[in-house]
Amino acid sequence: xxxxxxxxxxxxxxxxxxxxxxxxxxxxxxxxxxxxxxxxxxxxxxxxxxxxxxxxxxxxxxxxxxxxxxxxxxxxxxxxxxxxxxxxxxxxxxxxxxxxxxxxxxxxxxxxxxxxxxxxxxxxxxxxxxxxxxxxxxxxxxxxxxxxxxxxxxxxxxxxxxxxxxx
Amino acid sequence: xxxxxxxxxxxxxxxxxxxxxxxxxxxxxxxxxxxxxxxxxxxxxxxxxxxxxxxxxxxxxxxxxxxxxxxxxxxxxxxxxxxxxxxxxxxxxxxxxxxxxxxxxxxxxxxxxxxxxxxxxxxxxxxxxxxxxxxxxxxxxxxxxxxxxxxxxxxxxxxxxxxxxxxxxxxxxxxxxxxxxxxxxxxxxxxxxxxxxxxxxxxxxxxxxxxxxxxxxxxxxxxxxxxxxxxxxxxxxxxxxxxxxxxxxxxxxxxxxxxxxxxxxxxxxxxxxxxxxxxxxxxxxxxxxxxxxxxxxxxxxxxxxxxxxxxxxxxxxxxxxxxxxxxxxxxxxxxxxxxxxxxxxxxxxxxxxxxxxxxxxxxxxxxxxxxxxxxxxxxxxxxxxxxxxxxxxxxxxxxxxxxxxxxxxxxxxxxxxxxxxxxxxxxxxxxxxxxxxxxxxxxxxxxxxxxxxxxxxxxxxxxxxxxxxxxxxxxxxxxxxxxxxxxxxxxxxxxxxxxxxxxxxxxxxxxxxxxxxxxxxxxxxxxxxxxxxxxxxxxxxxxxxxxxxxxxxxxxxxxxxxxxxxxxxxxxxxxxxxxxxxxxxxxxxxxxxxxxxxxxxxxxxxxxxxxxxxxxxxxxxxxxxxxxxxxxxxxxxxxxxxxxxxxxxxxxx
Numbered sequence: 001x002x003x004x005x006x007x008x009x010x011x012x013x014x015x016x017x018x019x020x021x022x023x024x025x026x027x028x029x030x031x032x033x034x035x036x037x038x039x040x041x042x043x044x045x046x047x048x049x050x051x052x053x054x055x056x057x058x059x060x061x062x063x064x065x066x067x068x069x070x071x072x073x074x075x076x077x078x079x080x081x082x083x084x085x086x087x088x089x090x091x092x093x094x095x096x097x098x099x100x101x102x103x104x105x106x107x108x109x110x111x112x113x114x115x116x117x118x119x120x121x122x123x124x125x126x127x128x129x130x131x132x133x134x135x136x137x138x139x140x141x142x143x144x145x146x147x148x149x150x151x152x153x154x155x156x157x158x159x160x161x162x163x164x165x166x167x
Numbered sequence: 168x169x170x171x172x173x174x175x176x177x178x179x180x181x182x183x184x185x186x187x188x189x190x191x192x193x194x195x196x197x198x199x200x201x202x203x204x205x206x207x208x209x210x211x212x213x214x215x216x217x218x219x220x221x222x223x224x225x226x227x228x229x230x231x232x233x234x235x236x237x238x239x240x241x242x243x244x245x246x247x248x249x250x251x252x253x254x255x256x257x258x259x260x261x262x263x264x265x266x267x268x269x270x271x272x273x274x275x276x277x278x279x280x281x282x283x284x285x286x287x288x289x290x291x292x293x294x295x296x297x298x299x300x301x302x303x304x305x306x307x308x309x310x311x312x313x314x315x316x317x318x319x320x321x322x323x324x325x326x327x328x329x330x331x332x333x334x335x336x337x338x339x340x341x342x343x344x345x346x347x348x349x350x351x352x353x354x355x356x357x358x359x360x361x362x363x364x365x366x367x368x369x370x371x372x373x374x375x376x377x378x379x380x381x382x383x384x385x386x387x388x389x390x391x392x393x394x395x396x397x398x399x400x401x402x403x404x405x406x407x408x409x410x411x412x413x414x415x416x417x418x419x420x421x422x423x424x425x426x427x428x429x430x431x432x433x434x435x436x437x438x439x440x441x442x443x444x445x446x447x448x449x450x451x452x453x454x455x456x457x458x459x460x461x462x463x464x465x466x467x468x469x470x471x472x473x474x475x476x477x478x479x480x481x482x483x484x485x486x487x488x489x490x491x492x493x494x495x496x497x498x499x500x501x502x503x504x505x506x507x508x509x510x511x512x513x514x515x516x517x518x519x520x521x522x523x524x525x526x527x528x529x530x531x532x533x534x535x536x537x538x539x540x541x542x543x544x545x546x547x548x549x550x551x552x553x554x555x556x557x558x559x560x561x562x563x564x565x566x567x568x569x570x571x572x573x574x575x576x577x578x579x580x581x582x583x584x585x586x587x588x589x590x591x592x593x594x595x596x597x598x599x600x601x602x603x604x605x606x607x608x609x610x611x612x613x614x615x616x617x618x619x620x621x622x623x624x625x626x627x628x629x630x631x632x633x634x635x636x637x638x639x640x641x642x643x644x645x646x647x648x649x650x651x652x653x654x655x656x657x658x659x660x661x662x663x664x665x666x667x668x669x670x671x672x673x674x675x676x677x678x679x680x681x682x683x684x685x686x687x688x689x690x691x692x693x694x695x696x697x698x699x700x701x702x703x704x705x706x707x708x709x710x711x712x713x714x715x716x717x718x719x720x721x722x723x724x725x726x727x728x729x730x731x732x733x734x735x736x737x738x739x740x741x742x743x744x745x746x747x748x749x750x751x752x753x754x755x756x757x758x759x760x761x762x763x764x765x766x767x768x769x770x771x772x773x774x775x776x777x778x779x780x781x782x783x784x785x786x787x788x789x790x791x792x793x794x795x796x797x798x799x800x801x802x803x804x805x806x807x808x809x810x811x812x813x814x815x816x817x818x819x820x
């Protein structure tokens with residue numbers, strides 16, 4: 001071997017060692033701690049009064065409805081339309097007057113704002129992640145998430161009017 | 168001096184080592200391989216640029232991949248039962264597999280073709296042929312579901328199919344095997360001169376893509392192998408390769424390779440359409456099934472049709488000609504301009520390209536070289552545009568990049584060869600691993616190809632992947648063809664057998680992809696569209712359960728009053744109205760598959776309980792945190808029992 005050949009051998013050996021070492025480092029580089037941080041954030045908050053009985057009238061929830069004034073009189077035509085939609089889209093999980101898979105809508109205006117109800121119908125995935133009451137309800141109701149039935153704004157509003165008739 | 172020289176070199180080398188390892192952090196290291204990886208890397212959450220629809224060959228299905236990643240998205244069940252999706256198992260889709268031979272659970276799916284408008288892919292439908300029991304299916308690209316299957320009578324080995332004309336006026340289906348037409352009891356040895364080959368033209372309804380057989384041309388008894396439409400200047404013509412012009416009925420391996428030249432049949436379908444529209448043709452009694460699936464009833468219906476219009480080509484002068492083409496041509500490919508017709512003579516040393524302009528001239532000036540069963544044979548030299556000289560061994564199929572180049576697969580020499588239209592010179596060649604059959608450039612069979620990638624579909628993969636016993640994976644390969652030279656980017660496994668493919672930009676389809684079925688549009692006769700509709704009804708030994716499902720319960724979930732010997736129909740409606748929330752259902756001991764029901768859809772399975780007991784059913788598709796709780800029971804009593812039907816959910820009923 002000439003000196004130059006030796007040097008080239010050395011050169012490639014160093015490259016192999018140095019690059020091989022780097023590879024090993026990459027492979028060992030998964031994060032164990034990262035996983036545990038996400039776990040700790042997902043623990044449910046402690047609840048004393050059940051979420052379904054809490055009164056949070058000032059909470060408007062998260063979603064497309066930020067402000068909704070209800071007229072004094074119930075629009076009976078709209079309520080009838082809402083009852084029809086409710087029967088088709090909601091009764092798989094909700095009875096009007098008693099707890100089923102989810103809570104009963106009867107008396108809901110004593111506890112929740114119209115905006116909150118609308119947002120729960122229209123934006124449930126977001127609500128159960130970002131709204132405290134919705135999160136607590138999810139826990140109270142066994143982890144059964146409110147399904148998004150893709151109601152239009154108009155349909156959700158009609159269902160809301162129907163809820164006003166439940167006394 | 169020498170010492171100084173050595174130490175200088177030593178310094179440089181050390182410096183290089185550090186430099187190279189520093190560069191290891193950046194993209195410039197190992198430039199070649201990382202570049203290739205980047206070209207096929209689609210980051211998590213990102214979408215591919217193209218859809219590739221690769222037929223399943225002998226699996227009978229159509230698979231959907233993304234390009235350039237090669238990721239598999241869906242296997243669309245077409246001609247074969249698929250237990251995963253209950254295709255051909257549930258009551259709704261069984262009629263889709265009905266034929267004049269009865270229910271057929273399998274076929275061999277070959278050549279998908281995407282619908283076109285003005286010669287360009289429009290991304291509405293895919294048509295695909297069943298080779299064995301001749302049928303054509305339509306797949307709706309809003310739902311990625313098979314919504315129509317039509318049987319082709321008087322056909323056998325439906326191979327030169329299912330290619331569309333440039334405005335999807337027709338889907339064309341040609342027979343590979345010639346047979347007696349109509350079928351009859353006769354000696355096989357009397358094939359020659361007596362058997363016929365049918366070429367069927369299926370008119371497409373522009374509103375909904377539905378097919379109806381408009382006419383069948385009864386051709387001489389050759390094998391019609393592949394076909395492609397004319398486009399642009401040659402729109403109105405259709406071209407079919409033939410082999411076995413010897414009309415051999417045995418040992419075709421030898422006997423069908425005797426003639427130096429077979430033919431490409433050129434069919435002026437516009438002329439025949441006009442003839443038929445003016446009352447031409449002969450109605451022939453036959454029997455074939457036309458099966459349609461409705462997205463409203465979520466149910467298929469099968470209708471038997473007992474007549475087909477046949478056309479004798481000799482009755483329409485000027486409509487059919489033969490172009491001599493060397494040695495059992497396979498692929499029959501028309502370039503984006505419509506001028507060149509490539510005959511991939513699979514036993515020929517050269518690749519033959521015909522000129523449409525010269526063909527018209529030869530017809531006009533009657534440059535004939537005899538006739539075959541009364542059909543004029545055009546003079547080879549007078550229709551030939553040129554030959555690609557000795558490009559490889561065993562040419563099968565050619566596609567085009569829209570930039571004046573053609574890409575041909577060679578099965579025997581296992582390679583893709585790029586050559587130039589007009590000059591016929593070979594520009595590049597790349598090996599495939601191994602034994603490539605067909606290839607696909609997205610839009611490669613249209614006026615506007617998207618010449619960025621070519622997919623090669625291989626027949627043999629032996630050492631390319633980890634072995635899996637005698638049966639190894641099926642595979643395709645992706646090449647970058649955007650530069651002068653092709654570059655192999657990716658091997659990706661596929662479902663068996665990756666026979667043929669069609670591809671298009673994702674943007675043509677993505678936005679139209681349906682997210683769910685609307686409950687209010689569900690007109691299934693046994694749909695339960697809310698809890699109020701759920702019920703269990705007895706009709707003699709038949710019991711119909713109208714059930715709903717939503718996260719995470721069935722309604723009803725307790726049923727009593729079923730008896731041994733009953734035939735229980737579970738009609739199950741998914742009440743969800745949200746994207747990507749299907750539910751499944753399976754019943755212990757049911758002699759069928761699970762159901763996989765999309766939001767808003769109703770499906771039905773039949774259960775015939777044979778044993779007394781209390782038997783559970785459950786949701787098969789993980790649907791929520793309470794998926795494991797999504798279950799129910801059916802009580803089965805002895806046949807003599809008097810227990811009334813009852814059903815419930817919770818304490819509510």
